[in-house]
Amino acid sequence: MSSSGGGGAGQQFRYTQTPSKVLHLRNLPWECTEEELVELCKPFGRIVNTKSGVGANRNQAFVEFTDVNQAISMVSYFASSSEPAQIRGKTVYIQYSNRQEIINNKSPGETAGNVLLVTIEGVQASDVTIDVIHLVFSAFGFVHKIATFEKAAGFQALIQYTDAPTASAAREALDGRSIPRYLLPDHVVSCHLRISFSAHKDLNIKFQSHRSRDYTNPYLPVNSSAIDSTLQPAVGADGRRVEAEGNVLLASIENMQYAVSVDVLHTVFSAFGTVQKIAIFEKNGGTQALIQYPDASTATIAKEALEGHCIYDGGYCS
Template sequence: MSNSTPSTANGNESKTYKRDRSPCGPSRVLHVRKVPIEVSEAEVISLGIPFGKVTNLLMLKGKNQAFIEMASEEAAITMVNYYTTATPHVRNQPVYIQYSNHRELKTDNLPNQGRTQAALQAVNAVHSGNMTHSASASDSSMMPGQSPVLRIIVENLFYPVSLEVLHQIFSKFGTVLKIITFTKNNQFQALLQYADPMNAHHAKVTLDGQNIYNACCTLRIEFSKLTSLNVKYNNDKSRDFTRLDLPSGDGQPTLDPGMTAAFGLSMQAMPGALGPLTIPTSAVAGRMAIHGMAPTALHSVLLVSNLNPDSISPHGLFILFGVYGDVQRVKILFNKKENALVQMADATQAQLAMSHLNGQRLHGRVIRVTISKHQTVQLPREGQEDQGLTKDFSGSPLHRFKKPGSKNFQNIFPPSATLHLSNIPPSIADDMLKDLFSSAGYKVKAFKFFQKDRKMALIQLGSVEEAIQALIDLHNHDLGENHHLRVSFSKSTI
């Protein structure tokens, strides 16, 4: 491979690119495409900084392209691997990165290299924590001393905000490397680290004071005193996007003492964990379908419509809605049996059930779930004809969320074709469980016990609709030996 640089004369450039588009083997020189024309050298360099030292840069603004040279091939490989799973954005535009044919960049005799060298020095200096004054010389927006880490507080947390939702929002301003979420002073907070302090600055200026959802979930953003985050686990509370190899950790991540000092948290207040959120962050797993929906007043009663009147029962709705909260009462309307009222324990649970169940198929129909104007579900008066259409479940032993901090709070997922089964007695073999589902009329596509714990298993059925139906039919099914089967939706597939 020659050491020639992408030539900027004699029309060789276009040939270089045609060649560059073929998939090349790893090289420490990376080719960046679709670069916005107004972008600064520092912004392009910042794409490489998280992965190691950037040793050279060539901007080809007319072609919306750039070449980045990393100090080592390992750094370039890590960078390409990372950006294949998370497309980087510069100034809200996605850019594309691949290996170049070039082994190194020779740019000494090219115009504008003075600016590039100044930018390289400045950005590398910021990153190594050695803020030299050359930063202001290269790019006045570099703001000496600013941290790439933002501290985010979500006020008025009316809907759960998941780590994925934060990643989606903040990725618009640059590469997000790490996120840690936690609750402090009863407020949901996050620390989020960008590849570059400039990205953090743009995000802070644009997003501070904005609402994630209509009229709620307001972002309050400040720079953190930390300059980098140490993430030990990749799960729904914390994530390091540069390291896909981290364990998920059982339960929540513990913070290392250095971090706790920075938060001003005392370890005693956090028994080995960040304490359960009042609303489960995993609950929405980044799939909230409620952008742009004004939250209704804080009501806990849902109106469910387009039900199949031949197949529906108060108990069935109790079991299904009970996946997302503790159902207090259910009333199927006497004159309009396609409609029912479901009263949850509180408004948060009602929002959660609505966001997950609205639009799902049940008994062959797409059901609609909205917040009802009713404050409570009235029980029939003594002697009033009701045909068993209204039921009170407030004392039911089947409530999943009675215990504060219960594990169930962390395992709330949207309906899926794969069900999570638990509380299985040791004597039960996989065939017995598969038979239980198939004899109830469900198509079993796959099944597996958990390796570490045979009390739990995953079972995959033919469709989401089938899984919803099977959960209603078989949750709490008596398996003998005083074990009742627990069924919930899984986020995993088999």
């Protein structure tokens, strides 16, 4: 009786290896992020360390769980599953590592680069918004991109600057410091920043959302599933949108001959009052936006003034 396993599973796993709490992942997408590794592995247990970009093609990684049983559960799950482990549609091959822990050859994050890895200690992910992070780190230079995620180490963010000197200046000034209290909710007692350099050079941001931003691309689509719940219009029991007056407008933009960015909408809707939040997204093949005012009366005035009108002359973007 063969012990090699059948079909794709036999190629994906080596059953003869001694189990280890460190798993070796192969055939990863190019520049696979630490966040993507954690997303794949975290259903099986707590991850204490990762090491990505391993191998000549930088398409391998190591992931270390708290204990060996968590690693065994992940290997066992995908060994018996009809669906292989995947990241970005690529099949990922998983096996036990020969090592029992991940040891970084050099002090992690000491090689200066243009991307910072920031661990925000003492807070939950919901306590610190991406806008607050942007405000704090923009004091040292233009922030290109931000990606936030949760890991065993806590709430973390990757922050991309133009170059290593700018990132170094920000790290020098902020490492070990706290985010100002007035930018945080009242219940947060302390909030310390622990900052190192990331091996990343260019973050891969696919959507603007409450977890990630690309400040170099105003036309990047907004991930509608990630829109702040306070920006969601009310829905009645019949599933239809409730037309009761509220402080959030839902705008459908028709005849899109020109691109409409968040900045364009902010200019148009700010004429009637302070715009607190804007989210643009695609739905049913058309472009829509949610615009939030401080109160319903301001939103009502803007709705009555702008309904049916066009952003550009010639009937464009109505």
